[in-house]
Amino acid sequence: MSTATVDRHKPDQGSVPPEAVRPNWFGLTFGLPAFVWQLALFATPLIFLVVMTFWQVVNFRPTPALVDDNWVKLLSAGYFWDIYFRTFLYGLLAAAVASLMAFPVAYLLAFRASTNIRWLAVFLLITPFFTSYLVRTYTWKVILTGNGMVNAALGYLGLGPFAMVNNLFGTLVGYLTLVLPLVILLQLFSLAYVDRNLIEAAHNLRCGALRTVFQVIIPSAKIGLVLAATFAFILSFGDYVSPTLLGGSRPPTLSILIVDVVKSGANWPEASVIAVMMSVTLLAVCFAALIFAYGRGGRRA
Amino acid sequence: MAETLLTLQQLSKSYGPAQAVRSIDLTIEKGEFIAIMGPSGCGKTTTLRMIAGLEKPTSGEIRLRGRLMNDVRPWERDTPLVWQSLALFPFLSVQKNVEFGLKMRGMSAADRRQRAMQWLERLGIAEFATRDVATLSGGQRQRVALARALVTEPEILLLDEPMSALDAHLVVRMQAELIRLHRELGITFFYVTHSQSEAFAMASRVVIMNGGRIEQAGPAKDVYRNPVNRFVAGFVGTNNIMSGRVEAASDGRVTVATPAGRFTAPLPKANTPSVGDQVDYVVSADSIAIGPAGAANTVTGNLVSEQFIGSVVTLFIEGPSGVELRVQKPQRDVAALELEPGRPLAIGWDTANAYILPA
Amino acid sequence: MSGRRLFTLLLWCYAGAVFAFIFAPIVVSFIVSFTSDRFPTLPLGEFSTQWYEAIADDPTLWPALRRTIIVGAVVAVIATLLGFGAAYTDYRFRFFGKNFYLALALLPPTIPVVILGLAMLVFLSQIGLFGQLHSVILSHVVLCMPFAMALVRLRLSQMDPSMEAAAWNLGASEWRTMVEIILPFTLPAILSALFITMAVSFDEFAIAFFVSGFAETLPVRILAMFQGQVSPRINAIGSIVFTVTMALVILAQVALLARNPARTRLAVAKAAAGESTDHG
Helix, strand or coil, X not given: CCCCCXXXXXXXXXXXXHHHHCCCHHHHXXXXXXXXXXXXXXXXXXXXXXXXXXXXXXXXXXECCCCCHHHHHHHCCHHHHHHHHHHHHHHHHHHHHHHHHHHHHHHHHHXXXXXXXXXHHHHHHHHXXXXXXXXXXXXXXXXHCCCCHHHHHHHHCCCCCCCCCCCHHHHHHHHHHHHHHHHHHHHHHHHHCCCHHHHHHHHHCCCCHHHHHHHHHHHHCHHHHHHHHHHHHHHHHHCCHHHHHCCCCCCCCHHHHHHHHHHHHCCHHHHHXXXXXXXXHHHHHHHHHHHHHHCXXXXXX | CCCEEEEEEEEEEEECCEEEXXXXXXXXXXXXXXXXXXXXCCCHHHHHHHHHCCCCCXXXXXXXXXXXXXXXXXXXXXCCEECCCCCCCCCCEHHHHHHHHHHHCCCCHHHHHHHHHHHHHHCCCHHHCCCEHHHCCHHHHHHHHHHHHHCXXXXXXXXXXXXXXXXXXXXXXXXXXXXXXXXXXXXXXXXXXXXXXXXXXXXXXXXXXXXXXXXXXXXHHHHHHCCCCHHHHHHCCCEEEEEEEEEEEECCEEEEEECCEEEEEECCCCCCCCCCCEEEEEEEHHHCEECCCCCCEEEEEEEEEEEEECCEEEEXXXXXXXXXXXXXXXXXXXXXXXCCCCCXXXXXXXXXXXXXXXX | CCHHHHHHHHHHHHHHHHHHHHHHHHHHHHHHHCECCCCCCCCCCCECCHHXXXXXXXXXXXXXXXXXXXXXXXXXXXXXXXXXXXXXXXXXXXXXXXXXXXXXXXXXXXXXXXXXXXXXXXXXXXXXXXXXHHHHHHHHHHHHXXXXXXXXXXXXXXXXXXXXXXXXXXXXXXXXXXHHHHHHHHHHHHHHHHHHHHHHHHHCCHHHHHHCCCCCCHHHHHXXXXXXXXXXXXXXXXXXXXXXXXXXXXXXXXXXHHCCHHHHHHHHHHHHHCCCCCCC
16 A cells, blocks of 8 residues: 655654663762752752741841741831832833844844854854953943043034933943843844744735734744843843942842842841842743743744 | 574563553574564564663563573673664764774774774775765765674674665665675674565565554565555555455355455455455555456546656556545556546456455 | 835844944953043043053952962863763653753753852851852852753754664663763863853852852952942953953854864854754
């Protein structure tokens, strides 16, 4: 019946033979050290951080206890919630601005650039990760400060001077310095996996470039775009350097609050409460982002 | 009398509830070229991997020269395998690839170099000894894989669909090469494939597997000419299979009523059917003639389509009650007939060319 | 010019502006470090190496640099060893709780460094390991190991899934296969992991800020200098650190590409282009 059905390029991808996948002594030699290390020095400290929130400070020393003082004190403090919501809004703002700024670039690189240009752009976008974020932020301060380069240049045109540091604008510049390359990269990778046939089809249906972007590309790449925005939020939400150096520490963000509480008061339990609140928030945001990305309309085609 | 090399006894393999191999029995002799064939997921590759020690049998036994192999680790066996992906070591030269097995056996550098070169010469790729495997063509890489597996001079060579990545014209050349090697070396080749053309071209014995079981095992010609059941008849060659009921069984012939008509076949010697039995009536596509030739069995139908594979044409004909019949003829025979789709066409075959299988 | 061409041209201009924004601080930092002005503005001051001389004379910087290098080197070795083991475990084995294992191995970089730093501070001081160089090392390995693991894991996923079994089949034991096959195959990724983890550690300031105590590393020292005075010395240090880090990254790239430049480049480019990258 079957005339030697030609099914040539279908390798039997069982990855590793199933009998070989159960760990043995050989396997434990490789797997266990990393596990022990991360369990002892990553998981345990984070769990201990939660424990610490119930300790007391006695004679300037954190002392084991089981009290909810730190939680009550902080969660009933108006200033904490002010800072909390401000930090949250800053994170959202950074995520939104970075996503909007990045998208045209990612779109261009994904659909209009040659492979070589795209390769070069990817390399260039990775470079900032290996330059000191501290020094880059500091340099922005030099560039944007009252009598810095930008204001000097604008001065020749008869404009300014503008206040660009020690305010939200400065903080935002810092956040973008941190997250923009990553957001472009993540968007680029998600756009690269959009089915080209879909775009062809859209063009054949006389869908204009912009309509194609909004009706075909963005829905297809939704997961990656949401992921990129989520990373932008996580990084900005936890950043200490930008709001300190470019935002002038005032008004503070949660990271600044943690550092202040640790440095000035050595009040570790209280700092731990802030850190736990931050972690819970980040978890909730990640969860919400996942639901949004994979939920209704996630893969409209 | 041939010497037994490998026996599989009630060999089974299951992954949780899924049974990949269900209690198969197979005895393989020294020097045999045996092909295991079947659709994907039939358990043929799992069987091969159990022989190589890459999977542990759930139950049953594997014995090599009488020695129980079930718990022998893969590296303690001498059952080299030619992989579907070839799995050459990309960071080693051709020669180092071939030397690998010898190095693992502790052979001195000079000796293994000499041995590797012998095999490279034997397979006609000595000139590439120092080359990077990535720079070789598909056929050359295939030869490296063979040399690497054979260099330790094993008694059995396992081959797991080794030609599935080759171009069609190379497959024929590699088949000739394998047949030559097999004859020269006199060792057992255990060849897993889903391609019947490969299996029938090379193997002295063919095993058809389906759903983890062996459906039929025997010399290639027997399996091709006398399938034991509907699965094998459907899998091997191009057969027309029609369900029907026995109307008469006498004088060495049996008459079967099928939706396409009433046909005759020789009366089987064993399992003789009686009148009223449900059977499958089988006639192979290449034994059907076109035109009223006074054959014992005739059908008139409409030509639906033609399909060309090499120099062979398959005609698809819709017979009575919508039964689809296939006829295979050499291209030049068909060209003279000037067939057109949609036209009625008479076909026929002799009683001797058909057979029946119990349903 | 058609509308579509104009649109694309505008996009290119915009992309140029975004890249200018990303690279402005890096380029300006270099320039500023070589000018004479304490408060750099336009027009630029004269060429000067005074800030480099100033940091050469700064007695606090050299010990900090020495510590940073020690931490970076030790962290690179440990993180790469652990990362390799974790990557191989993920590649080869299936076991109960594997998702937990992977979460432990990969999550640290997603935790804000301020939180990670505080957690390390609180925990390490409890067990008496706070305020020394090894505190930074212990913490940085946690942060850097995932990078090493990801790099090695990526390389392993490029390996023919049958290759390890092919070596066993030819008589190599698991250990022998590790030495003869897995290690040579992953060597580029291992070298790459060494350089990348060192670069990450070299640059990390928040965790080090919390746990280093008096054993300040260079980035912590820079952070302290911010709080003090404005000075292009920071740019000078930054330029040196940038040069060193980039050298490490380029070495890592070279290590990755050395074996098979064409194929790796092609694979990355293809991945970026969304094409399938099966080669075989």
